[in-house]
Amino acid sequence: MASTRKTRPRAASPIDETPDARGEGLPRGESAYRHIRAAIQDGRLKPGERLREIELAAQVGLSRTPIREALGRLSAEGLVVHDATRGVVVAELDYNMVNELYYMREVLEGTAARLAAQHASEVEIAILDELCQQYEAAAGDRAALTACNRRFHETLYRCSHNRYLLNMVTVLHDALSLLGSTTLASAERAAQTLSEHRQVVAAIRARDADAAEQALRQHIRSAQKVRMQKLFAQAL
Numbered sequence: 001m002a003s004t005r006k007t008r009p010r011a012a013s014p015i016d017e018t019p020d021a022r023g024e025g026l027p028r029g030e031s032a033y034r035h036i037r038a039a040i041q042d043g044r045l046k047p048g049e050r051l052r053e054i055e056l057a058a059q060v061g062l063s064r065t066p067i068r069e070a071l072g073r074l075s076a077e078g079l080v081v082h083d084a085t086r087g088v089v090v091a092e093l094d095y096n097m098v099n100e101l102y103y104m105r106e107v108l109e110g111t112a113a114r115l116a117a118q119h120a121s122e123v124e125i126a127i128l129d130e131l132c133q134q135y136e137a138a139a140g141d142r143a144a145l146t147a148c149n150r151r152f153h154e155t156l157y158r159c160s161h162n163r164y165l166l167n168m169v170t171v172l173h174d175a176l177s178l179l180g181s182t183t184l185a186s187a188e189r190a191a192q193t194l195s196e197h198r199q200v201v202a203a204i205r206a207r208d209a210d211a212a213e214q215a216l217r218q219h220i221r222s223a224q225k226v227r228m229q230k231l232f233a234q235a236l
Contacts, residue, residue: 028066033073035060040079040090041177047092051080078175093178095231101175102224106217108169109153113200113216115160117209124159128201131155135194145190146182152197183226192222
């Protein structure tokens with residue numbers, strides 16, 4: 001007779017809640033990579049946190065070999081590093097690295113806005129406008145604001161109709177995920193972001209490439225200012 005004993009559920013871990021589910025149907029190395037990368041991107045694995053192969057293997061439900069393969073890929077992408085004393089850890093960004101990232105973000109996203117003004121369809125522009133409305137409706141909900149903000153920028157990149165630019169900004173945003181909490185925690189910054197997004201969309205709708213690029217560059221500079229203020233405050 002079949003046993004009726006119930007299996008005790010495995011304890012929850014930072015990896016278990018990944019939005020990539022379990023990665024069924026994928027090669028084991030790819031599945032491990034997606035799980036760990038998603039956990040780093042959304043802050044469940046934090047900068048400076050030590051990554052032990054045996055623990056990750058238990059959390060993901062795979063052997064150590066695909067975990068080692070995944071960590072190698074993440075190291076090549078700069079999301080994890082090998083520390084002489086701590087071993088493999090989630091990468092941390094210093095002051096100069098943050099400035100360099102924001103500089104590249106201004107260049108790449110400014111270019112995306114310029115290209116969007118030249119190539120975006122009327123439907124795509126309408127979607128950008130709708131995303132601004134969704135952002136406004138999410139006022140006061142930091143998680144929803146963050147999600148709306150991410151969708152707006154991702155849509156803007158696709159409106160550039162340049163696959164190489166899209167690849168570059170994707171890599172850049174992987175690195176930016178190491179910064180941790182969003183700058184939208186400030187109500188003032190959240191409201192300012194909506195105004196800046198609408199300026200970008202208005203310039204794109206007007207097919208004014210120069211204005212679209214400048215509006216987006218100013219948007220990134222404003223975000224950088226808030227980020228640097230947070231870093232200075234943490235250093236005190």
